[in-house]
Amino acid sequence: MDISVKIGDILEGEVIDINYEGGGVVKKDNFTIFLDKGLIGDIVKYRVVKVKKTYGIGKLLDIIKPSDHRIPSICNTSEECGGCPFQFFKYTNQLKWKEEKVKKDIEKIGRLDANIVKHIIGMEEPYRYRNNVQIPVGFKDGEIAIGFYESGSYNIANMSNCVIQTEISNEIIKTIKNFMKEYNLKPYDRKNKTGNIRHIGIRTNENNKAMVIIVTGSRNLPYSKELIRILTENFKDIISIYQNINSGNGPVVYGKKFKKLYGEDKIVDCIGDLKFSISPNSFFQVNRVQTKILYDKVKEYMDLKSEDIIFDLYCGIGTISLYMARQAKKVYGVEIVEEAIKDARENAHLNNIENVEFICGSSEKILPELKEKGIKVDKIVVDPPRKGCEKQVLDTIIEMNPERIVYVSCNPSTLARDLKHLSESVYKVKEIQLLDMFPGSIHTECVVRIERA
Incomplete structure (x- = not known):
C-alpha cells in the first residue's frame, strides 16, 4: 500500500468507529488511523504520531464538530481520565456499539451467526454502580x-x-x-x-x-x-x-x-438472598445490580433439575455455585486460588448450603480426577478471566461430555475464540445474552447457552 500519511501530519476527518480501547477510528485515503479519543460522528483534527504498514496512531487535537451522539459529561475529569471513555456517549449509543462489537467478534472470530446474540440489557441508572x-x-x-x-x-x-x-x-x-x-x-x-x-x-x-x-x-x-x-x-x-x-x-x-x-x-x-464474605483481594462482580440479572440468566440457561450434577469452573468465592445449588443435586466448584476457595467454603456455611464442594486446583487437573472417582457431570458453567479458557480446559470439558455448558465472559474476543473451539466439536452455541456491567466503559459481559448437538 502506498502510504501518504507521515508522522507529524496534522489532519482532519470524521470518526467512523471506535477501537477496542475506546478511541476513535478515522480513515485517510483508505488508510486506518486509531485515535486516543473521539466518538462516532465527530469531525476532528488530529496529529499522526505513529505509522505502521497497515495502520497509524493519532492524537486528538480538537473536535471541530461534535457528533450528534455526544453529550456533556457529568464527570469533572472525563476529558483526561482513561477509565470511562464513553462518558460523553449517549447511553443508548453506548449499548448499541457494545452490541455491534460483540456481533462482529462472534462472526469474525467465532465463525458463528450473529443472530444468536440477543439485545444487550442496560441499566436504568448507569452511575454509582461500582462497588x-x-x-x-x-x-x-x-x-x-x-x-x-x-x-x-x-x-x-x-x-x-x-x-x-x-x-x-x-x-x-x-x-x-x-x-x-x-x-x-x-x-x-x-x-x-x-x-x-x-x-x-x-x-x-x-x-x-x-x-x-x-x-x-x-x-x-x-x-x-x-x-x-x-x-x-x-x-x-x-x-x-x-x-x-x-x-x-x-x-x-x-x-x-x-x-x-x-x-x-x-x-x-x-x-439476591445470598450473603458473601469477601476478603480484600477476592474477586466479586463490581456491579451488584447487573450481577443479579446475570446470575438469573445463568440459572435460566442451565435449566437446572433437582438431579443435576454441576461443575462450576473458575468459581472464585463461590457466587455462581451457591446461586445454583438450591436447584441442583450437587455442585462442585473448582478454583486455582486457595484464598478464594477458603472464602467459597465460608460462604457455603454462611448461607447454610450443604450440597456444594469446593476444590482448589486447575480445572484441567481436577476434572479428570472427578471423572476417575465416578462423578458424571450433567452441566458445566465457566466464568474465566479475560484471557478466556485454556485450550486444555476446553478439551477436558468436551471429553467430560456434559449435556449443557454455560459460558460467562467479560471479553467478547476470547469468548468468540473459545466458542469456535467448542462448536467444532459436538456442541452448538444456541444463544448469547449481553449485559452492560460496566457503563461508561468499552467492556461488555456475555452469558452463553451451549448444548450438546
Whole structure:
C-alpha cells in the first residue's frame, strides 16, 4: 500500500468507529488511523504520531464538530481520565456499539451467526454502580493526585467526584488526600523506591459499608494510627482498614501481604438472598445490580433439575455455585486460588448450603480426577478471566461430555475464540445474552447457552 500519511501530519476527518480501547477510528485515503479519543460522528483534527504498514496512531487535537451522539459529561475529569471513555456517549449509543462489537467478534472470530446474540440489557441508572475500586496515587504538577490514569499513559487524572463509584468512596479518597498533605506523606515512587502510598482500594456493600485498603511501597506506613482515627471518626460506615504491601514495579495493584489495621476481617455483600464474605483481594462482580440479572440468566440457561450434577469452573468465592445449588443435586466448584476457595467454603456455611464442594486446583487437573472417582457431570458453567479458557480446559470439558455448558465472559474476543473451539466439536452455541456491567466503559459481559448437538 502506498502510504501518504507521515508522522507529524496534522489532519482532519470524521470518526467512523471506535477501537477496542475506546478511541476513535478515522480513515485517510483508505488508510486506518486509531485515535486516543473521539466518538462516532465527530469531525476532528488530529496529529499522526505513529505509522505502521497497515495502520497509524493519532492524537486528538480538537473536535471541530461534535457528533450528534455526544453529550456533556457529568464527570469533572472525563476529558483526561482513561477509565470511562464513553462518558460523553449517549447511553443508548453506548449499548448499541457494545452490541455491534460483540456481533462482529462472534462472526469474525467465532465463525458463528450473529443472530444468536440477543439485545444487550442496560441499566436504568448507569452511575454509582461500582462497588470495588483501586485508585492510583501520585503527583501531578507538583501536587498529590489521586485518580485513574489518563488515556494511554501513567499520568493521573486528579479526580474529586468519580461518577461510577459510590459517594462514600469519593469522600474517603478526599479525606486520605487531605491526610497525606497534613502529615506530609508522599506518593510512592517506583523508580526511586521513595514515598509511601501507591494505591487506595475501596470495597463497598449494599448497605454502603466500606473496606479501605492502603497500598504502600514498603512495610512503612507513617502515622497509621492517626489515619485510622481520622477515617473512623469521619466515616462511621468504615468497617475495615487494611495495609497492603507492594514493592513490585509491575502493573499489579496488590502485593501478597495484607495487614489488617482496623475492624473486620472481611466485608459481607449480597446477591439476591445470598450473603458473601469477601476478603480484600477476592474477586466479586463490581456491579451488584447487573450481577443479579446475570446470575438469573445463568440459572435460566442451565435449566437446572433437582438431579443435576454441576461443575462450576473458575468459581472464585463461590457466587455462581451457591446461586445454583438450591436447584441442583450437587455442585462442585473448582478454583486455582486457595484464598478464594477458603472464602467459597465460608460462604457455603454462611448461607447454610450443604450440597456444594469446593476444590482448589486447575480445572484441567481436577476434572479428570472427578471423572476417575465416578462423578458424571450433567452441566458445566465457566466464568474465566479475560484471557478466556485454556485450550486444555476446553478439551477436558468436551471429553467430560456434559449435556449443557454455560459460558460467562467479560471479553467478547476470547469468548468468540473459545466458542469456535467448542462448536467444532459436538456442541452448538444456541444463544448469547449481553449485559452492560460496566457503563461508561468499552467492556461488555456475555452469558452463553451451549448444548450438546
